[in-house]
Amino acid sequence: MKSPQQPTAEPVYADRAYRSISGIAAGVLLLALTGWIGGDALVRGEGLTPWIALAGLLVLVPLIVAFTLRPAVFANDDRLRIRNPFRTIVLPWQTVSDVRAAYSSEVFTEDGAKYQLWAVPVSLRQRKTAARRRSRAAAGDSSRLGPGGAPAGGASHVAPGDRTIAELRELSEQAAHRPTAKGEPQVRWAYEIAGPVVVGALALVVLLAVG
Template structure:
């Protein structure tokens, strides 16, 4: 089964930006006034290409075959058995063959999120003779305990670590990693640069 993890905040803000750009492009086309409109379109295009590369494209994908790390300009595929270690700080770092390291862009944990997770993992102090906290169903209580003190990045790191250990226990072969350039990001950035150069030349 395939699971895709992204930065929800970055993803939502990126689509808000895309909607903003779409409205402004329509407005600039309707009220086109020559060089100024062309320069504005070029700037919007360049910024949108950057937003796509750093906010929309990055994702951590868990598949049956292995881990796919989609960073702004590269995609790395690691078979589960090839993963040697996983550490989580503000980002997830995956170590594989010959001490090589893959740093995943998403999900990340901020200091604020980690502090909140630590507070969530601390037992609530009960005062007085009677319990005032509602009793959670068993399934919800198990979920709360599983996430206690952990950020989203910690949880995803655990999923990666568990799948890698399971693959090694099954005796799967540690096939080599595959790294490729993300031609979509490169393409939109090249198109944006061309648009900016054209606007400068014409202006």
């Protein structure tokens, strides 16, 4: 007797990752500058200066990491994971009501909550540039037409932030009826960032008061 056929499992795809390249570059530069200045104060400082420098580094380094290197958005067929400076939010797609970008990128849930996507910045300058390219393409500039008369470089006609939002919205719509896209939103605070900042700030206050 043949055994009953097992249902075929759906393939699991890796998360799509979205990050701000300019934010990462700025973070690396700021960390290098902070390390240089703080390290010099630690080595050459006298009296309370090295301790003040150490407390300052405890405050500045986590904050730089939080606002430049940490922000990211991860999306797959089932969920959206948002890593903001001080929180990580996990949203199964069926809890998401809308993803949009006005002056900032935001995701809205069915229960009315709103979360900002720090890793997907909105640039009005890039929007204006993309709008000009669309206008030129619509005007029939033959030098910018690709094969068959289609506008060449179609992706360049949309600002990067808006393109990311469109991809996330498409994933949300595709997951509308997926049984694996259900669940409750989860929010976790980044204590690994907040902890050193609080300790460093308290130490800085004490040292400045003593000095």
